[in-house]
Amino acid sequence: MKPLTIVKLGGSVITYKDSSPPRINFKNLTRIAKELKEYKGDLIIVLGGGAHGHQAAHSHGYANPESPKDILLKGIPPIRHNMSELALSVETSLNKEGILTVTIPPFCSVTLKKGVIHNFPIHIIRKSLDNGLVVVTHGDVCFDEEKTAAILSGDTIAVYLTEKMNAKTILIGTDVDGVLDDNPRLNPSAKHIPLINQKNKEMILSKTGPSANTDVTGGMAKKVSELLDIARKNRIIAIFNLTVPARLKSLLRNEPTICTRIQP
Numbered sequence: 001m002k003p004l005t006i007v008k009l010g011g012s013v014i015t016y017k018d019s020s021p022p023r024i025n026f027k028n029l030t031r032i033a034k035e036l037k038e039y040k041g042d043l044i045i046v047l048g049g050g051a052h053g054h055q056a057a058h059s060h061g062y063a064n065p066e067s068p069k070d071i072l073l074k075g076i077p078p079i080r081h082n083m084s085e086l087a088l089s090v091e092t093s094l095n096k097e098g099i100l101t102v103t104i105p106p107f108c109s110v111t112l113k114k115g116v117i118h119n120f121p122i123h124i125i126r127k128s129l130d131n132g133l134v135v136v137t138h139g140d141v142c143f144d145e146e147k148t149a150a151i152l153s154g155d156t157i158a159v160y161l162t163e164k165m166n167a168k169t170i171l172i173g174t175d176v177d178g179v180l181d182d183n184p185r186l187n188p189s190a191k192h193i194p195l196i197n198q199k200n201k202e203m204i205l206s207k208t209g210p211s212a213n214t215d216v217t218g219g220m221a222k223k224v225s226e227l228l229d230i231a232r233k234n235r236i237i238a239i240f241n242l243t244v245p246a247r248l249k250s251l252l253r254n255e256p257t258i259c260t261r262i263q264p
């Protein structure tokens with residue numbers, strides 16, 4: 001078996017997050033496909049929701065734990081439609097670079113319980129990788145055993161699959177240089193943190209907040225805590241700026257680049 005790498009493409013990079021109706025950022029997507037092209041190991045690409053997921057989730061009550069069932073149910077088709085459209089565009093961009101890709105949407109097989117993954121079959125993902133295909137999956141709306149339906153974040157999927165499939169590398173692409181000690185949009189002198197481990201995690205987590213915009217799934221603090229939970233010796237974990245050309249390529253080659261590394 002080849003080493004497995006999981007790359008999350010942040011929704012704010014592959015879509016114009018504030019655009020309504022949602023729009024895909026084809027310029028970034030085309031460049032990202034070129035950077036992914038030369039990677040030769042097993043590869044799972046996880047998409048964030050961006051404009052396609054978060055706006056529809058927000059307007060159908062997914063940010064509010066008290067939302068009635070009928071409102072949530074009405075949100076399922078538009079969220080699914082938007083995420084399928086986004087996944088198809090990613091698939092098309094990758095295929096254009098000769099990367100043979102299949103999309104496996106979580107809605108079709110994953111269930112949640114109180115918002116947490118309850119059942120996540122990986123058989124088809126494994127089979128696809130073993131047959132040389134690159135797998136695209138994405139944040140999605142999924143049925144929930146206790147509360148109708150809930151949003152499953154791309155970050156949570158990436159972390160879950162890393163642990164379950166014993167990935168060697170997990171790279172989380174965002175629109176900032178990694179973790180900073182303050183919100184860079186509000187404080188331009190926010191400092192970049194190159195490494196998070198058990199020694200500095202409490203201090204860092206107290207400073208990183210949820211992301212702005214219409215994000216219904218938790219932002220940077222949640223990303224960092226989920227990644228710390230799967231940090232192991234010999235596992236490469238990085239949060240990096242996917243809007244800057246060549247950083248993804250450097251990380252895939254395991255070369256030094258600006259990012260925040262997470263270690264045990």
Ligand code: IP8
Pocket residue numbers: 011047048049050052053054057079083138139140141151152153154155216217
């Ligand atoms: O952007 C959210 O995924 P995330 C997915 O990775 C939806 O948190 C459908 C809003």
